[in-house]
Amino acid sequence: MARRPAGTPHRWASNEREARELEAAWAGVVETETARRLMVAGVLAFAAKGYHATTTRDIAEHAGLSPGGLYVHFRSKEELLYRIAVLGTRQTLERVREAVAEAPDDPEARLGAAILALVERGARYHTTSRVIEDELRSLDGAHRAEVAGLRREIEHTVRAILEDGVRRGVFEVADVPVTALAALSLVVDVARWYRVSGRRSPAEVGALYAELVGRMVRPTS
Template sequence: MSQSPAPARRRRGNARGEQTRSVLLAAAVRAFADRGFHGTSTRDIALAADMSPAVMYAHYATKEDLLFELSLDGHRSVQVLLDAEVGRHASNTDRLRAAASCFGQWHAEFHTQARVVQYELNALTAEHLAEVTVLRRAIQGLFGDLIRAGVDEGVFQVADAEMTAMSLTSLGIDVARWYRPTGAWTPEQIGHHHGRLALRAVGVAD
């Protein structure tokens, strides 16, 4: 599994404008990951993108607008990927394993962006946070639906499906905090491990 983050709400414009926004988003990811949202200035982002602040302001009025678009991109990418991976399987066991596996692997492959969008949420405005929260709940809801389906089928054994879903998504999210490309495990190995953990959490021996 390898998939670049899917675009969120791209502004209409010419190809040059789209390229400029892509460069600004990439620069913002690096800056926010290195310094944190509050420790990063708009000038830092513009310099990292090798642009003037005036060019940046022509596309994004504030650095919070950049964080919001990054957050939408990240969460929508995960949502699209989960839907595709889960849809490839028929049994509830395979579907849950696939969901947990790709969720953990994504947070390793795109750990820099994931670290920003998962741990800088409080920097979003209330309106933007509410929109991102809808996506986060949908992702956790997918895990909850898979677990409840397995319980109804008599295959999974859990005391609380919602708490189990929250635990599994939290494990996947935390990968972005500790994963390093120079570490002992590849994203694929991490994904495989998370798939096995998910099945054990619902009482299935893999």
């Protein structure tokens, strides 16, 4: 078992696996190792205590820094949350686009690939996804708008696949925008219930959800 860093509260220990995966996912993307440690610490702290109850001291101590260490790399706690939210959302968008591009030129295959990618990331990084979802309102206006724009790009990707499927006669959808939102609502909820101790892996949950969403849009006759 990995040893917790000095000063890590025991209540955060269950998220150590995700912390390691975040370290790997953000390596080479976040400019310094220390900034990356602070972002991971921020995810764990915000998940455990909520954004407003978390202090910069909490985050810095978890990252193994002095109480004021956060301010060397981030102007504020809000900027740290923004960096977590914008990077996490951008990487999700990139993964979805990549999955859709790799899928065959078939609406069913492309929709399945998009949903699988979304769910797999939502399950694998469930703590991060939950923090982004719960704390988006804590960002200032410009930062919140930037993250919301990335989320709309994800929605537009799913909507475009549905529209293509309707045009080709593959999908039967009365209202494409509402159906896209319904599918994405299912996806977002995965982060709230998924646990690494469960019986299904992120990929298995993704495949199941891809099948469920596919059933939603296939012709009934």
